[in-house]
Amino acid sequence: MSTNRMDFEDHDWDEDGGSYSDSSEPDLDGLNLTEKDDVLVIGIDFGTTFSGVAYATESEFLAKNISVISEWPGCGRDEGKAPTELLYEHENSWWGYDLPDVGDPIRWFKLLLLNNEDLQEGVKSSAFYLATKEKVQRENLKPVDLVADYLRFQWKHALEVIEKSRGDQFLPFLRFHIMITVPAIWKGYARQSMQEAAEKAGIMAPRDIGKTRLSFVLEPEAAAMATLTDPEHQSLVKSGKMWLILDAGGGTVEPYVVGGALCGGVLIDECFQQLCKNRLGRRWSHLSPNGIKEIMGDKWEKKYKREFVPKQSKEEYPVPIPAEAYKGGDKDLMEALAESFARIDELVDEQISKTKLTLQGIILVGGLGSSPYLHRHLKERYSKARLNVIKSTGMKPRTAICRGAVYKGFAQDQSMGAEDDDDDFRPQRVAPITVTSTISRYSLGMPHYQKFDPSVHSKSEPDYKWHDDEGAFIIDNRVTWYIRKGESVSKIDPVRHSWARLLKKSFQGSFTERLVQCDSSDPPHRCDDAVKPSCDLKVAIDVNISKLKDFTSADGKKQNKKLFYDVEMVPSGAAMEFNFYIDGIKQASHNIKAEYD
Numbered sequence: 001m002s003t004n005r006m007d008f009e010d011h012d013w014d015e016d017g018g019s020y021s022d023s024s025e026p027d028l029d030g031l032n033l034t035e036k037d038d039v040l041v042i043g044i045d046f047g048t049t050f051s052g053v054a055y056a057t058e059s060e061f062l063a064k065n066i067s068v069i070s071e072w073p074g075c076g077r078d079e080g081k082a083p084t085e086l087l088y089e090h091e092n093s094w095w096g097y098d099l100p101d102v103g104d105p106i107r108w109f110k111l112l113l114l115n116n117e118d119l120q121e122g123v124k125s126s127a128f129y130l131a132t133k134e135k136v137q138r139e140n141l142k143p144v145d146l147v148a149d150y151l152r153f154q155w156k157h158a159l160e161v162i163e164k165s166r167g168d169q170f171l172p173f174l175r176f177h178i179m180i181t182v183p184a185i186w187k188g189y190a191r192q193s194m195q196e197a198a199e200k201a202g203i204m205a206p207r208d209i210g211k212t213r214l215s216f217v218l219e220p221e222a223a224a225m226a227t228l229t230d231p232e233h234q235s236l237v238k239s240g241k242m243w244l245i246l247d248a249g250g251g252t253v254e255p256y257v258v259g260g261a262l263c264g265g266v267l268i269d270e271c272f273q274q275l276c277k278n279r280l281g282r283r284w285s286h287l288s289p290n291g292i293k294e295i296m297g298d299k300w301e302k303k304y305k306r307e308f309v310p311k312q313s314k315e316e317y318p319v320p321i322p323a324e325a326y327k328g329g330d331k332d333l334m335e336a337l338a339e340s341f342a343r344i345d346e347l348v349d350e351q352i353s354k355t356k357l358t359l360q361g362i363i364l365v366g367g368l369g370s371s372p373y374l375h376r377h378l379k380e381r382y383s384k385a386r387l388n389v390i391k392s393t394g395m396k397p398r399t400a401i402c403r404g405a406v407y408k409g410f411a412q413d414q415s416m417g418a419e420d421d422d423d424d425f426r427p428q429r430v431a432p433i434t435v436t437s438t439i440s441r442y443s444l445g446m447p448h449y450q451k452f453d454p455s456v457h458s459k460s461e462p463d464y465k466w467h468d469d470e471g472a473f474i475i476d477n478r479v480t481w482y483i484r485k486g487e488s489v490s491k492i493d494p495v496r497h498s499w500a501r502l503l504k505k506s507f508q509g510s511f512t513e514r515l516v517q518c519d520s521s522d523p524p525h526r527c528d529d530a531v532k533p534s535c536d537l538k539v540a541i542d543v544n545i546s547k548l549k550d551f552t553s554a555d556g557k558k559q560n561k562k563l564f565y566d567v568e569m570v571p572s573g574a575a576m577e578f579n580f581y582i583d584g585i586k587q588a589s590h591n592i593k594a595e596y597d
Contacts, residue, residue, distance in 0.1 A: 040174040042158070043222070043405025045181050046151065046194075048110050050081035053158045054402040057174065058410065064231070066406050068399045069161050074098030080395035084110060086150055088139075095153040108132040109150075112143035113193045114186070122343075144193050148200035155203050176212040178203055179405035181219045184441070188535050189596035191216055215409070221438075222404030223247045223365045229407060232392055233363065241360045244351055246378075247401070248344065248368035340368075341377055348378070352385075361388030365400035438571045439488055443523040444534060445481035445516055446567065448499070449474045463526060469502045469560055471553025477527040482569045485521040494570040494579075503561045507545055513537040513567065515578075533597060539580055540591040541565075 042055045053069040060066065070078040074097035082096035087105040099105050108129050111119065123129050136143065163171060180198060182191055195214065198204065204212050224245045227233060236243070352359060362378055364370075369391060379389040391397055450457070452464065452473040463476040482495045489495060501511065515534040516527060524530060541563075548561040566581040578594075580587040 038173075038175060039177050040171070041177045041179060041406050041409030043179045043181070043402040043409065044151070044154070045081070045219070045222075045399075045402035045405065046110060046147070046154075047081070047084055047401075048108060049084055050398075051084045051150070051154060052081040052399050052402040053154065054399060054406050055158075055162060056406050056410075061406065061410050066403050067162075067165075068395065068403065069158050070395070071161055072097050073157065078395075080399040082154070083107075084150060086146060093149065095150055104135070106132060106135060106141075106146060109136065109143055109146040112136060113147065113190045115189070118187060118190075144197050145200070147194065147197035151197055151201035151203065155201055172207075172209060175210045176207070177409050178212060178214045179217050179222075179409045180214065181222050181401050181405050182216050184218045184220050187596075188594065192594070192596050217405050217408040219401050220245055220247050222402075222408055223400045224404065225407040225411070226396075226400040226404030227363050227365055227392070230392055230396065233390065236360065236388070236390070242358065243360050244348065244362045246344070246348065246362050246364050246366075246369065248364060248366040248371075248374060341374065344374070344378075345381065348382075359385075359387060361390060364389065364391035365397045369400075370397040440483045440485055443481050443484045443518040443520060444569070444576065445479040445518075445523065445531075446497070446499075447477060447479050447514060447516055447527055449476045450478050451475075469553060469558050471555035471558055479516060479523070479525060479527055479531065481523055484523060485519065487521075489569070489571050494568050496566055496568040496581075498564070498566050501563045501565070502551060503545060503548065503563055505545070505559075505561070507561070509542075510538060510540040513539060535597075536595045537578055538593040538595060539587075541580070541582060541587060542591070543582060 040055055040057055041061070042053065045052045045054075054066050055069075056066045068080055070080055072079060072082040073095075075082070079097075083099075085096065085099060085105040085107050086109070087094045087099045087103045089103055094100060094105075109132060111123060111129060112133065116124070136146070159171065178198070180194060182194060194216070198214060204214060227245060228243070348362065362382070364375060364378075368374060375389060375391050382389065392400070396403075449463075449467065451470065452459075452475055457464070457475050459473075461475055463478070465474060465476055466472075467474045480497055482497070483489050503511075514536050516531050517534040518524070518531050520530060543563070545561055548563055551560045551562040552558070553560075563582070568579040568581065570577045570579065577589075578592060579589070580592060
């Protein structure tokens with residue numbers, strides 16, 4: 001499905017010198033670039049609680065050298081991600097680790113891009129989410145603007161770090177292909193909001209070298225690509241074998257294929273915060289936001305939550321309490337982790353029950369995925385099933401998604417979101433792993449009418465009606481389903497259907513096709529209450545209407561033109577791509593625009 005993009009004019013180059021600024025033949029000496037390096041793929045993992053950035057040129061990618069931003073403002077150590085937090089005060093703003101000690105930052109605003117009815121119950125009732133929603137509404141802030149502000153800070157910093165490490169003549173020679181990750185459960189309107197935020201953030205700003213390309217990739221798909229191509233795990237990956245990728249992030253946990261749920265690090269934070277409230281009693285209400293931040297700060301967030309492993313001996317875990325001294329042991333931390341782990345168990349069990357192939361094991365990624373306690377918990381739980389539970393070392397679990405986004409950018413099927421049909425922009429097909437098919441999370445179809453046929457239809461049907469242009473009775477509100485929920489759709493062999501449309505002589509060159517969706521794996525053959533709008537495809541066609549076939553209505557009263565065309569559905573990145581064919585000729589993708597309510 002093509003998305004609306006920004007087109008930028010090429011800028012003129014001077015031709016009277018040997019430097020970049022006035023030479024059409026770039027001098028690559030000293031820049032660590034090869035002649036085939038003309039695109040820099042930048043993967044952005046915009047997470048609920050933490051966000052990261054990775055990048056690589058083609059030669060770096062082939063050398064398995066994907067760089068990760070690990071230096072952040074306000075952080076004195078290497079970290080694979082920065083907190084997805086913003087603070088606005090007195091016309092000033094801060095982000096990530098650089099927030100001042102005082103103030104009430106905005107967290108969890110990524111989830112505000114979703115409509116309330118599309119949020120899971122665990123999210124809706126979360127104290128952290130409700131506090132964020134109330135604060136944003138009270139201060140009259142827009143979720144898209146919050147995301148744009150964070151991306152703007154993150155993007156500016158990422159470019160500065162790349163320039164500092166590679167030199168100020170590195171970036172000007174490279175066009176950008178930006179890969180932003182999105183949750184698998186997001187609907188099209190949320191992805192559209194993310195694209196709007198990216199454009200507002202300046203990520204698509206014009207550059208002399210050429211236009212920037214923006215694509216989206218599903219978070220679990222990115223995690224899978226990074227993990228399965230990791231040298232640590234390649235010996236485990238064999239044809240016909242199945243692994244479950246458990247993306248245990250800061251806010252949600254997503255086993256690949258099964259829907260995500262709220263049971264990540266933030267739920268553990270909530271449990272730990274409640275534990276502190278219970279221990280401190282009335283003293284908790286006397287704490288300022290800064291005092292609470294001190295409690296939830298370095299010792300808890302950066303150490304105990306990530307590194308905790310229950311031990312046989314009694315060990316104390318001191319957490320600083322303003323004007324108090326609180327110490328707790330294994331039992332307290334295990335209590336904070338228990339509810340989150342229980343929900344993770346439910347998700348993994350659900351995934352395993354739906355798996356038809358023999359499952360070999362579980363691969364952990366994400367911030368919480370680096371926890372040795374979670375690794376031990378799952379290993380013990382599934383030992384009888386003889387499932388391996390593995391996780392990478394160091395920062396790899398936390399940075400899997402942004403690194404996987406870079407993999408996706410180099411994959412041969414990474415054309416999602418292209419505004420043009422110029423394959424020269426694509427990096428060469430060098431990715432060691434590609435996704436050849438995806439499992440649909442819902443049924444997707446196109447509504448239409450059928451001419452009334454007494455051998456098939458009945459006049460008593462609710463959609464039986466007269467059609468003036470056909471000059472005959474029709475059965476309206478029928479749906480042809482391109483794919484049903486739970487089906488696998490191949491990127492190599494997409495689904496294609498033929499259609500016809502009557503066009504009046506006043507036709508101005510564009511029309512709209514509505515797509516609908518249903519959460520059932522056995523969707524109805526007509527549009528009923530279970531069928532919901534998905535999006536509208538605005539289609540502009542470059543056809544001389546006078547050359548189309550004449551059509552006379554059955555009653556001889558109407559004269560129109562008839563357009564015959566095919567609509568093809570291709571899974572691509574984080575959504576479905578739709579191609580239009582007229583007389584077998586594929587229409588330019590920039591003539592197709594998806595619009596969501």
